[in-house]
Amino acid sequence: MTDAVYLDYNATTPLRPEVRDAIVGALDHVGNPSSVHRFGRTARRMVEDARERVGALAGVAPTQVIFTGGGTEANNMVLRCVPATRRMVSAIEHDSVLQAAADADLLPVSADGVLDLASLDRMLAEASGTVLVSVMLANNETGVIQPVADIARICRAHGALLHCDAVQAAGRIAIDCALLDVDFLSLSAHKLGGPQGVGALVLRGDRVFDPLLRGGGQERRRRAGTENVAGIAGFGCAAELAVRGLGDQDRVAALRDAMEDRLRTAVPDAGIHGAGAPRLPNTCCVSMPGVPSETQLMALDLAGIAVSAGSACSSGKVKASHVLLAMGVGEEEAGSALRVSLGWATGPADTDRFVEAWTAVHRRTHRPAS
Ligand code: PLP
Numbered sequence: 362m363t364d365a366v367y368l369d370y371n372a373t374t375p376l377r378p379e380v381r382d383a384i385v386g387a388l389d390h391v392g393n394p395s396s397v398h399r400f401g402r403t404a405r406r407m408v409e410d411a412r413e414r415v416g417a418l419a420g421v422a423p424t425q426v427i428f429t430g431g432g433t434e435a436n437n438m439v440l441r442c443v444p445a446t447r448r449m450v451s452a453i454e455h456d457s458v459l460q461a462a463a464d465a466d467l468l469p470v471s472a473d474g475v476l477d478l479a480s481l482d483r484m485l486a487e488a489s490g491t492v493l494v495s496v497m498l499a500n501n502e503t504g505v506i507q508p509v510a511d512i513a514r515i516c517r518a519h520g521a522l523l524h525c526d527a528v529q530a531a532g533r534i535a536i537d538c539a540l541l542d543v544d545f546l547s548l549s550a551h552k553l554g555g556p557q558g559v560g561a562l563v564l565r566g567d568r569v570f571d572p573l574l575r576g577g578g579q580e581r582r583r584r585a586g587t588e589n590v591a592g593i594a595g596f597g598c599a600a601e602l603a604v605r606g607l608g609d610q611d612r613v614a615a616l617r618d619a620m621e622d623r624l625r626t627a628v629p630d631a632g633i634h635g636a637g638a639p640r641l642p643n644t645c646c647v648s649m650p651g652v653p654s655e656t657q658l659m660a661l662d663l664a665g666i667a668v669s670a671g672s673a674c675s676s677g678k679v680k681a682s683h684v685l686l687a688m689g690v691g692e693e694e695a696g697s698a699l700r701v702s703l704g705w706a707t708g709p710a711d712t713d714r715f716v717e718a719w720t721a722v723h724r725r726t727h728r729p730a731s
């Protein structure tokens with residue numbers, strides 16, 4: 362469909378043209394970064410160049426960046442490999458954290474989706490040994506931003522380690538690891554205009570832990586395997602463009618806010634989840650009471666509009682989103698939520714098309730009985 366509208370940037374972001382060029386340029390070069398000859402040295406330079414740019418995105422030195430096969434791998438490295446006697450994760454984490462730490466204590470959030478700091482403080486005070494805490498910087502479904510610097514202060518006071526999944530935040534808000542004061546931070550290239558299947562784990566200092574992948578000595582012995590040179594080169598280019606493009610986020614927020622105003626006007630009982638908390642500029646999670654998310658998704662897809670359900674599909678069954686349930690949203694309302702996520706190529710024509718199609722679905726499903 363030529364006039365398709367893509368509003369699913371939180372699932373994956375369209376590749377920026379400059380990133381595509383960087384990837385193709387790297388693919389055209391033969392060389393393993395571990396080889397000592399000139400071909401290898403050129404490949405190594407591409408990887409180290411990208412490491413510098415990704416470090417700049419997170420406000421850290423390049424030596425603190427370990428390239429991975431994506432955000433899921435970075436999260437698994439921390440949750441499965443960092444030694445801790447106990448782990449605590451927020452109830453709204455991505456599955457790549459929740460599943461990697463299935464025995465973790467869940468930290469509650471408020472109705473707006475913000476971590477309950479008093480509960481964190483109390484749970485840490487009651488715990489003994491080394492605790493590893495994991496709280497995301499911004500939620501993938503609602504866009505709600507967590508007060509990570511405050512969370513870090515509480516963790517420090519109790520001697521706990523802090524991991525932060527910044528996969529959705531990177532490129533949408535500025536990230537400064539020194540201000541956030543986290544021990545580990547996860548990133549993923551495809552959420553910020555880079556390719557899929559490449560990410561990074563940012564480490565404070567020289568943290569030692571057993572690698573998830575064993576073999577060669579790549580990535581300073583923390584992640585074995587020949588580097589994905591083309592993917593990493595694309596990640597580096599996307600990271601630099603994302604830093605430069607942060608100024609565009611005001612435009613994206615204005616588009617999102619105007620879209621939400623129109624949704625609320627058209628359907629006054631539409632719930633916009635997390636709207637009372639600081640949020641990413643690009644994300645809107647909206648419920649249409651009484652209409653299941655799948656029904657809305659299919660109708661929108663037929664109209665050429667791509668968005669996501671605010672729910673997870675597993676073994677053929679659509680479950681209400683664990684994020685919305687943790688915020689105290691009822692099963693039915695949670696089961697009628699959509700996630701609309703905007704980005705660098707989104708314009709007013711795209712959000713207009715969504716508003717029109719979504720309100721048409723509402724009209725069709727709420728026709729008075731004749
Ligand atoms: N963390 C969050 C918050 C995400 O939204 C995602 C992907 O949707 C991931 C981690 C996983 O990242 P990747 O797709 O690079 O494995």
